[in-house]
Amino acid sequence: MEKVLHYLAQNEPRFIRELSEYLRFPSVSAQAKHAGDIAACARWLADHSRALGLEAQVHQTKGNPIVTIRTPRAKGKRKPHFVVYGHYDVQPPEPFDLWKTPPFEPRIEGRSIYARGSTDNKGQHFAHLKAVEAYIKTGTELPCDLTFVIEGEEEIGCESLPPFLRKHRAALRCDAVVVSDTGMPDKQHPALTYALRGIAAMELKLHGPSRDLHSGIYGGSLDNPAMALCQLLAKLRDKNGRVAVSGFYAGVKSLSAFERKQLARLPYNAAQYRKFLGVPQLFGERGCTAVEQRSARPTVEINGLTSGYQGPGSKTIVPSWASAKLTFRLVPGQDPKKILRLVARHLRKICPPTVRLEISEGHGGEPYLVSPTGPQAQAALRALKAAFGREPVIMREGGSIPIVNEFRKILGADTLLLGLALPDDNLHSPNEKFDLDNFAAGSRMSAHLWQELAKRD
């Protein structure tokens, strides 16, 4: 292992140059004009891996190509097998004018590399690839077989991945999937994420009069759909910050004393957090800490409201309709489909007869939970500690990564979420960056991880 770690340390400047090269591809999956860049980026990754002595393939799909990279398999020897998942596609860089330097011209400032895709996700899976390189180039035997699955549609919904996983199910059967695409609370706290929230999206529209009506001539003699919408939505959250839909919390388990204690270890300062969000005062479900509220408790959020006149000045109408976009963040024990049914039933029940309610169910993603105390989690925590030199934390994340449920369903494998992103890395925002200390520590963590995971097998 010393040789591996030494190699990683020695070659860090070159790794950064190579990562820069990778980051130059504007592999924006949401924008059709970048189809060529997507293809070129996937080819580059495969070529780069082959040059390291790895077996790489670019698989065409109905959407963007998926790159697989396999470590050399020792004949007749059964090693544990792990899939490393990542994505080479990136978020759109717009608005360009908010970037200090162009998003696809990587810039190094201090210990950060600025570029679209640096943290999300090129830098993070590239750290794993460099760990593998270190094993190969130092002639150190990898204690595990690894298959990287690096896709190109993560930012637009991962549509091609599940069919790909099903098609290659045999080759991809594994002991666990390792994903570095989540975050850590700060540089001092390397983290294993053991739970993710799910999501259920819904759009509702209240139809009132058949056209916008003059509010002077008719106002007062019919319901106002915008008012009806407000009164309907107002009833979805009670004053304690809980979702006021009957049955919504059925199945939600309270956090164990162990979990609450672990979550309480996460760095948190209310005043700083309030300032960071930019809100006059924090608010959340009564009886829960902010960390719990945002990662371990379900919520309802209004993502958008639309009704009537939105231009300057006033327009004196009773609007014909009013609509809202809602998402519910869900926690383990809640099923998105069932939640959407419950909410729709509830809304239909409380909707007044003076407007017509139209509900469109949107996408859903199941919540995710693995044991934070199981042997794989323990192995991961040891790897984190060895790589970062600090006691790792275990945490839940409030966001959703629907693909981890597909890994469980199709490959039968749990996912170890070992994220390297920092809260100020500007994921999905202008001036995205990746911390170069985390890049280096990420490679060390990966090198240790295969050892630790092999131990317990």
Next chain:
Amino acid sequence: MEKVLHYLAQNEPRFIRELSEYLRFPSVSAQAKHAGDIAACARWLADHSRALGLEAQVHQTKGNPIVTIRTPRAKGKRKPHFVVYGHYDVQPPEPFDLWKTPPFEPRIEGRSIYARGSTDNKGQHFAHLKAVEAYIKTGTELPCDLTFVIEGEEEIGCESLPPFLRKHRAALRCDAVVVSDTGMPDKQHPALTYALRGIAAMELKLHGPSRDLHSGIYGGSLDNPAMALCQLLAKLRDKNGRVAVSGFYAGVKSLSAFERKQLARLPYNAAQYRKFLGVPQLFGERGCTAVEQRSARPTVEINGLTSGYQGPGSKTIVPSWASAKLTFRLVPGQDPKKILRLVARHLRKICPPTVRLEISEGHGGEPYLVSPTGPQAQAALRALKAAFGREPVIMREGGSIPIVNEFRKILGADTLLLGLALPDDNLHSPNEKFDLDNFAAGSRMSAHLWQELAKRD
């Protein structure tokens, strides 16, 4: 009078041709490109009036010209003086594709003339002008002195009119103002409108986090401004359809038994009205009829709602802000400024500390009320009955005509609202039309009106 009425009947086809000529001007005050048409339209009206033997002037203002037309004054003889108010500017015709024929190419179909401005308001004041023509051309002495004030900014807020009224206060001092710019419930019910609602506009914005936040990562640990807005607005109207702001109804007088009885005479069929509005069920202040709700009771209306993401699909954010446009329709006894103060105070009181409330007060217009039983009203009702051959009704209108309060303040005169518009005349909408029977009856009504008003003087 017989000669006058005979002349009106004989010359009706020509009147319609002349009205068509008047309607050909696209005198759209809201659109700068029509400035030339505005000027040409004002000139046409003055020239047309001069050709009838009237004294007409086009007065330049800071905005669009105001046309005055005076009947010849008899020397040394004091007659009662009335101002006839109207406007030659029209609403924008857009969307063009919904017009069956071009908005400025008048088309006659059955007993209707279709064109932008036909009812609102060219046709209505032209009816009065044709009555004056009948007096002049038949050599019949007008029992009153008349001054027409036809302005060109009614559809954009009448800004130039009050300074004009103040400047010409002496010449315009009068016994009453006559305005045909309101409606009648149907062709069988000629109407005198004796009250108008006032209006108070307000915009509010709730500020939450300093930028849109990822609803997965942060959702649950801060208030959602769209939800806070809904909960705030929901509290503005109670389940009985009353505005739930303390002090809002102070000063509002209940309708007298006489008024309720008169309003109950107006034609109304709940099923037809519901169908006309296109709503699943009617709604309004409990204890009031629909006619009362929409004309004689104050209301709160949400005219627009805006927050977060409004495009297709979903965007999982906690929006940074949420805003609403509100208008309150007011009734006699309520002051717009005071109402805005009350509402702002109320909102500040109930707004949660988790968001920051920003209130922008908008325009206000006072409610209007004249006695429906006074001698001028009685004279107007007799004129309506004589012209239409039917028993007229007295009514309140729910809309606001702020200028009538200026007439009272500046000229010291009440306004007689003798509208000729029918509910299906499509005012402000595509395919605006004017009923030609009402055009003819309007001229007869005008001819009778000066006789009836002179009687009581």
